[in-house]
Amino acid sequence: xxxxxxxxxxxxQGDEDQQDLRPREQTIADFKAFITKFYPAxxxxxxxxxxxxxxxxxxxxxxxxxVREFNQELGDGLENKPAEYLPLFxxxxxxxxxxxxxLTSEGEEQAFEDVQVLLLSSQPFGPQGMRxxxxxxxxxxxxxxxxxxxxxxxxxxxxxxxxxxxxx
Numbered sequence: 001x002x003x004x005x006x007x008x009x010x011x012x013q014g015d016e017d018q019q020d021l022r023p024r025e026q027t028i029a030d031f032k033a034f035i036t037k038f039y040p041a042x043x044x045x046x047x048x049x050x051x052x053x054x055x056x057x058x059x060x061x062x063x064x065x066x067v068r069e070f071n072q073e074l075g076d077g078l079e080n081k082p083a084e085y086l087p088l089f090x091x092x093x094x095x096x097x098x099x100x101x102x103l104t105s106e107g108e109e110q111a112f113e114d115v116q117v118l119l120l121s122s123q124p125f126g127p128q129g130m131r132x133x134x135x136x137x138x139x140x141x142x143x144x145x146x147x148x149x150x151x152x153x154x155x156x157x158x159x160x161x162x163x164x165x166x167x168x
Contacts, residue, residue, distance in 0.1 A: 022073070024088060030074055031092035035060075038070045053093060054100070058113060060093050064121040064141075078119065079141045089117045 035049045053060050068075030077085040093115035101110050119141070133142060 022077070027074070027077070027085065027088045028092045028095070030071055031089045032096055034067060034070045034074065035093060035096050038066060040066065041069075050096070053096060053115070057097055057115065059116040059118055061118045061120060062089075064119055065123050081139075082119075082141045083139060086117060086119075090115050093117060 035053060036047065038049055039046050040048065049060060049062060049066075064075055064078060067078060074085070078089070094112055097112045097115065098110075101112075
């Protein structure tokens with residue numbers, strides 16, 4: 001096999017993070033259990049996230065400390081791999097809504113919009129300042145105290161140089 005034959009080849013780059021991913025369905029089930037069963041220790045059987053979700057079906061504000069209190073692995077996943085865990089959390093929130101409100105008053109199935117999960121933390125975590133953020137924290141959730149003076153969305157541009165010259 002020659003690599004100059006025009007085929008596409010892939011070589012494993014040693015991404016160890018793929019080994020500790022939880023099964024998607026198990027993660028969704030755990031997030032659903034968190035939404036429906038979590039209550040803070042200082043409150044008597046008040047399911048705060050289930051109640052919040054029933055009041056506002058478009059967004060759910062969640063304290064990362066509570067997630068860690070319920071399941072440390074879920075909390076670590078949200079901090080270290082938010083791009084993978086947050087969509088599963090949002091899917092779980094939507095499924096909780098669908099299970100609780102299956103039918104309208106006319107007996108028809110009710111459609112729900114996607115639920116946006118907003119994360120906050122009542123306790124600091126991660127790097128202590130901007131200068132202590134390293135490349136190891138790329139794609140991870142960080143909490144930095146201070147004043148935001150400017151923010152912008154990153155622009156990503158991809159393209160084929162061959163097309164610009166008339167080649168395909």
